[in-house]
Amino acid sequence: MLATRRGFSTTTAAKLSKTSLYDFHVKNGGKMVEFAGWSMPVQYSDLGVLASHEWTRKKASLFDVSHMLQTSWVGKDRIKFIESLIVADVEALPVGSSTLSVFTNDAGGIIDDTVVNKRSESSLYVVSNAGCAEKDLKHIRSRLADFQNKGADVDVKVIDTHSLVALQGPKAVNIIADLAGATNGLKDFKFMTARELSLKGIPVYISRCGYTGEDGFEISVPHAEAVKLSELILEREDAKLAGLAVRDSLRLEAGLCLYGHDLDETVTPVEGALTWTIGQRRRTEGGFPGSAKILSQIGKGAVVPRRRIGLFVEGAPAREHVEILNPADGKVIGNVTSGCPSPVLKKNVAMGYVANGFHKAGTELQVRVRGKVQKAVVTKMPFVEHAYYRG
Amino acid sequence: MSFAARTISRLSVIRPRFSTLSLRGYATKRFTKDHEWVSVSDGVGTFGISDYAQKALGDVVFIELPEVGKVFAKKDNISAVESVKAASDIYAPVSGEVVAVNSALATSLLDQL
Numbered sequence: 001m002l003a004t005r006r007g008f009s010t011t012t013a014a015k016l017s018k019t020s021l022y023d024f025h026v027k028n029g030g031k032m033v034e035f036a037g038w039s040m041p042v043q044y045s046d047l048g049v050l051a052s053h054e055w056t057r058k059k060a061s062l063f064d065v066s067h068m069l070q071t072s073w074v075g076k077d078r079i080k081f082i083e084s085l086i087v088a089d090v091e092a093l094p095v096g097s098s099t100l101s102v103f104t105n106d107a108g109g110i111i112d113d114t115v116v117n118k119r120s121e122s123s124l125y126v127v128s129n130a131g132c133a134e135k136d137l138k139h140i141r142s143r144l145a146d147f148q149n150k151g152a153d154v155d156v157k158v159i160d161t162h163s164l165v166a167l168q169g170p171k172a173v174n175i176i177a178d179l180a181g182a183t184n185g186l187k188d189f190k191f192m193t194a195r196e197l198s199l200k201g202i203p204v205y206i207s208r209c210g211y212t213g214e215d216g217f218e219i220s221v222p223h224a225e226a227v228k229l230s231e232l233i234l235e236r237e238d239a240k241l242a243g244l245a246v247r248d249s250l251r252l253e254a255g256l257c258l259y260g261h262d263l264d265e266t267v268t269p270v271e272g273a274l275t276w277t278i279g280q281r282r283r284t285e286g287g288f289p290g291s292a293k294i295l296s297q298i299g300k301g302a303v304v305p306r307r308r309i310g311l312f313v314e315g316a317p318a319r320e321h322v323e324i325l326n327p328a329d330g331k332v333i334g335n336v337t338s339g340c341p342s343p344v345l346k347k348n349v350a351m352g353y354v355a356n357g358f359h360k361a362g363t364e365l366q367v368r369v370r371g372k373v374q375k376a377v378v379t380k381m382p383f384v385e386h387a388y389y390r391g
Numbered sequence: 392m393s394f395a396a397r398t399i400s401r402l403s404v405i406r407p408r409f410s411t412l413s414l415r416g417y418a419t420k421r422f423t424k425d426h427e428w429v430s431v432s433d434g435v436g437t438f439g440i441s442d443y444a445q446k447a448l449g450d451v452v453f454i455e456l457p458e459v460g461k462v463f464a465k466k467d468n469i470s471a472v473e474s475v476k477a478a479s480d481i482y483a484p485v486s487g488e489v490v491a492v493n494s495a496l497a498t499s500l501l502d503q504l
Contacts, residue, residue: 043449049475050450249475316455317473340475341452370455370471 019066020163020223024230028241035244036130038067043243052246053343056212057384060169061242062233067130068164069137070220074123075154081147082116082124085140087269087288089279093118098192098207101277102269103128103136108290109265110272112136113257117194117207125194125205127164127218129259162205163226168216168250170387171238176206176217179232191215191388202229208389211247213254213382215389252349253342255310255381261320262308262337262351270297271353273308306334307359310381311367313348315374317341318367324354325366325373333358336367342383349383350376421484429484438484440472449474456492463487 016039025032030041041064043049055061073082079090088101095118103111112132119125128136140156147154167175177186179199189195194207202225210216221229233239248258257263263272268290275298282288286295297304311318317339324334339350350367358365363378420430426444429436445451453473463469463483470481 048450050452053475245476316453316471317478319478341473343475370468 017067019064020226021064021066021165021230024227025064025241030241030243033244036067036133038130040064040067041241041243042245044241047240047242049245049249050343052240052242053249055240056169056214056242056246056250057344058170059238059240060167060171060175060216060236061212061246062230062239063166063168063242063244063247064163064230065130065166065218066163066226069128069130069133070159070162070164071126071128071140072119072123072157072159073126073154074157075152077147077152077154078124081144081152081154081156082126083282083287084147085143085288086114086116087278087282087294088116089281090116090118090124092279092281095119095121096193096195098194098209099277102263102274103139104269104288104290104294105265106289107265108268108293110259110263110267110269110274111139111265113259113263113274115207115209119194119205125159125220131260159220161222162220163223164218164220165226165230165233166210166212166216166218167233167239168210168212168214169238170215171236172214172216173389175233175236175239178236187391189389190391199229200232202232204229211254211256212250213256213384213386214250215387248338249340249343252338252340252351253344253382253384254386255351255383257308257351258338267308267353268294268297270294270302270304271306271308304356306353306355308337308351308353309334309359310379310383311336311339311350311352311365311376312379312383313339313350313367313369313374313376315348315372316369317348318350318352318369318374318376322350322352323368324352324376325368326358327364327366330366330373333365344384349379351381354378423482423484425482427481427484431485435490436485436487440481444479445472448472448479449476454496456494456496457489459489459492461489463489 016034018039025041029045031043032039033042082090085103086101088099098115098117101116102113105111112128114128117125144156173186180197189208191208197204197206205220207218318336319339320337322336323332326333334352334354336350336352342349361378361380365376366373367376420428422428426441429438451472455471457469465483465486467483468480469483471478
């Protein structure tokens with residue numbers, strides 16, 4: 001036993017990248033592990049995963065997510081360029097607003113999921129997964145070269161000047177409003193928008209978004225100020241540091257995908273239950289890689305071979321790779337891609353893919369965990385309601 | 392979770408095939424390299440996982456117990472102990488037949504939070 005399964009490994013760091021908060025994590029009891037080539041805190045010594053999960057849903061947790069890729073897209077043709085890579089309608093996005101989207105490949109599969117923010121009339125601010133950073137940049141730069149060679153005015157730059165921290169939970173807004181000296185309690189700062197703020201004199205670019213299902217913020221802060229900002233936040237009794245382990249149980253309860261597990265290059269946005277990320281205009285115009293395949297899966301006569309679903313599972317938790325069975329004949333009709341016991345619901349939740357036809361909410365299925373067949377039922381996600389601030 | 396912390400380490404009672412571990416009148420506790428322990432007394436062995444192992448697992452939320460009557464060979468996968476993040480397989484430290492399980496562990500520990 002004690003074989004870790006999730007892809008975290010405690011290695012004596014050989015050539016791992018460190019964020020600007022590395023020493024700060026260690027000082028605060030962070031248990032450092034390797035993740036996507038970075039040394040990151042999986043949890044902190046004073047707080048177990050369950051307690052940290054509960055804290056995030058009731059108070060506010062501070063996460064270092066500086067390992068994620070932040071890029072800046074500029075130039076007259078930046079919107080045209082990004083629309084040639086993702087499924088969003090970026091043209092229609094209001095200044096200051098953000099949207100979740102996906103980079104697609106020529107087969108219609110998902111290269112990565114990403115949040116795109118229209119930062120100003122002249123630039124886009126884009127955040128994507130740490131585990132896909134190398135792949136994303138290679139893909140973007142290759143397509144960028146093609147565009148530039150045709151005379152387009154566009155450039156994509158990695159933001160290597162800023163760290164990224166996330167403050168998530170119902171008390172996050174009180175803390176940020178206080179640090180910002182905002183007399184209106186940030187009532188006008190809605191979910192999926194971003195703005196420049198000064199937090200006790202520290203200039204940041206802050207988005208009201210996150211990946212936990214809670215209200216909260218992701219804060220892009222200059223490297224030199226990341227520790228100071230974190231310390232200012234942690235001075236508040238409602239804030240505690242949280243590591244990567246609890247991010248997984250939080251996003252799973254919120255029904256949010258983890259790239260590399262619930263999404264990968266073989267999954268189209270439609271199969272991944274992300275059809276909503278495809279802008280209306282994009283559904284008629286296309287223009288993103290794999291659009292023919294993807295658009296053939298939408299509308300009348302569409303053929304969608306498999307679908308991402310949520311499950312409640314009885315018995316032992318069903319985790320990645322567990323087979324999903326048709327109770328009628330015991331045949332395998334899909335597999336689980338993520339799962340865990342839900343601390344909030346006190347039942348097992350899971351995400352997976354099943355053959356088309358078995359995906360409707362309420363469908364009774366089975367899973368086979370360590371050889372034992374257990375009952376499961378298709379459930380709408382999110383499992384735990386989102387608490388996003390919509391004004 | 393102190394209830395679980397105290398009792399988790401005692402998972403099953405096995406009647407071993409070979410009681411090489413027992414001396415007359417003594418219960419001898421032996422450990423495997425994988426953090427299982429077994430203590431044999433009068434031909435009946437009690438086994439569980441070490442305190443080090445249960446601490447390393449963190450918050451345990453689910454334990455799969457073997458069925459009474461089931462016969463295992465040494466190193467068979469006999470149980471699993473789960474935290475929120477991961478499941479850890481537990482292997483039989485000796486061969487034998489399960490004669491009792493610690494039923495206090497049978498219900499999902501999440502209910503006790």
